[in-house]
Amino acid sequence: MPTQSKTALVTGITGQDGSYLAELLLEKGYTVHGIVRRSSSFNTSRIDHLYRDPHEADTRLFLHYGDLTDGQNLTNLVLDVQPDEIYNLGAQSHVRVSFDAPAYTVQTVALGALNVLEAARQLSKTKPTRVYQASSSEMYGDVVETPQRETTPFSPQSPYACAKVYAFHQTVNYRNAYSLFASNGILFNHESPRRGETFVTRKITRAATRIKLGLQKKLYLGNLDAKRDWGYAKDYVEGMWRILQHDEPDDFVLATGETQTIRTFLDYAFGVLDLDWNDYVEIDPRYFRPSEVDLLLGDNTKAKEKLGWEPKTTCKELAELMIQHDLTLAHQELKRTSN
Numbered sequence: 001m002p003t004q005s006k007t008a009l010v011t012g013i014t015g016q017d018g019s020y021l022a023e024l025l026l027e028k029g030y031t032v033h034g035i036v037r038r039s040s041s042f043n044t045s046r047i048d049h050l051y052r053d054p055h056e057a058d059t060r061l062f063l064h065y066g067d068l069t070d071g072q073n074l075t076n077l078v079l080d081v082q083p084d085e086i087y088n089l090g091a092q093s094h095v096r097v098s099f100d101a102p103a104y105t106v107q108t109v110a111l112g113a114l115n116v117l118e119a120a121r122q123l124s125k126t127k128p129t130r131v132y133q134a135s136s137s138e139m140y141g142d143v144v145e146t147p148q149r150e151t152t153p154f155s156p157q158s159p160y161a162c163a164k165v166y167a168f169h170q171t172v173n174y175r176n177a178y179s180l181f182a183s184n185g186i187l188f189n190h191e192s193p194r195r196g197e198t199f200v201t202r203k204i205t206r207a208a209t210r211i212k213l214g215l216q217k218k219l220y221l222g223n224l225d226a227k228r229d230w231g232y233a234k235d236y237v238e239g240m241w242r243i244l245q246h247d248e249p250d251d252f253v254l255a256t257g258e259t260q261t262i263r264t265f266l267d268y269a270f271g272v273l274d275l276d277w278n279d280y281v282e283i284d285p286r287y288f289r290p291s292e293v294d295l296l297l298g299d300n301t302k303a304k305e306k307l308g309w310e311p312k313t314t315c316k317e318l319a320e321l322m323i324q325h326d327l328t329l330a331h332q333e334l335k336r337t338s339n
């Protein structure tokens with residue numbers, strides 16, 4: 001049941017988190033504006049189910065072309081839309097790719113966040129607005145304490161993580177310097193059936209289900225020893241929303257408090273299909289990173305106590321629901337190829 005009548009602006013609305021967040025905000029009665037990059041092919045598949053005919057009276061989702069690197073466009077949009085809440089989720093979000101495209105990653109992740117904050121600052125001169133910055137556990141990098149919490153020092157290990165550290169500090173700076181309601185969510189890895197197919201969990205669930213149906217023979221991966229604190233994206237967007245409903249701006253870790261190796265995720269995913277991953281997985285050094293983050297494990301105590309947020313889905317349950325989704329996709333693919 002709708003409980004709100006606020007307006008939100010979401011960057012990165014076509015991504016995994018943006019799509020779940022848009023669903024949540026629409027359910028809560030928000031009017032939602034999303035920024036979409038112009039692409040030579042369609043890039044809205046994750047939100048198409050939310051997007052009704054704009055001539056319908058009750059449409060509450062509006063999409064605008066834009067790019068985080070275009071500050072003028074962002075400011076114009078923010079001043080036009082007059083959002084109560086801005087969620088900055090847009091990013092070149094792939095850590096391995098950030099080593100290949102460091103400058104572009106910094107432009108979208110670091111300067112993009114600055115552009116969003118500056119646009120919000122302009123709006124806040126005439127109307128209060130709140131900004132959520134999608135910060136990342138990758139900032140902890142070569143971790144100096146475990147588990148990682150809000151007070152743990154950062155030690156970034158990739159161009160992506162360095163850019164996220166900049167965005168984190170700039171968010172705090174705009175809060176202190178301009179009294180802007182600007183908060184960081186420091187989110188540990190979160191996955192779903194909508195996860196991009198080059199992130200390791202989805203790469204595994206897509207491959208396992210295709211192997212099961214004979215559509216693929218091998219799965220090539222990199223470092224299997226890294227440990228990640230994996231949660232379900234749908235749980236995490238609820239946390240983002242709660243961060244902006246808090247009575248004051250602050251920074252929060254969202255995590256499950258459990259960590260697993262890639263090997264364990266392989267056990268869970270292939271196990272659902274009664275397969276032994278050792279028969280199919282091969283190591284390809286192309287997927288190693290110039291510097292790796294070996295262990296991430298978050299402490300979500302502050303979010304539990306101050307926001308009443310906690311994750312509802314275990315890593316094993318997450319692997320199961322991703323496998324069920326990807327099995328359906330694999331069956332559809334098999335049907336298409338055998339017709």
Ligand code: NAP
Nearest residue numbers: 012014015016017067068089090091093134136187189190
């Ligand atoms: P994602 O699926 O990769 O989505 C990224 C979104 O950003 C897409 O909508 C993408 O648009 C958009 N984007 C990329 N470059 C852009 C640009 N220059 N201008 C405007 N939009 C741009 O990422 P996600 O997993 O949903 O993550 C959301 C945010 O949380 C990201 O900032 C990510 O770094 C951060 N984060 C993610 C996790 C996680 O585990 N998922 C954890 C911590 C933090 P296209 O669809 O056109 O590519």
Ligand code: GDD
Nearest residue numbers: 093095136137138188189198199200201221222223226287
């Ligand atoms: N992508 C990928 N592909 N990763 C692999 C592979 C592979 O073939 N083989 C092993 N890995 C290892 C990586 O080396 C890394 O240690 C781990 O699997 C997870 O990789 P990703 O799924 O790509 O995620 P990530 O942890 O690097 O980054 C994600 O989480 C961050 C939060 O901690 C992204 O969503 C970031 O945007 C996010 O900030």
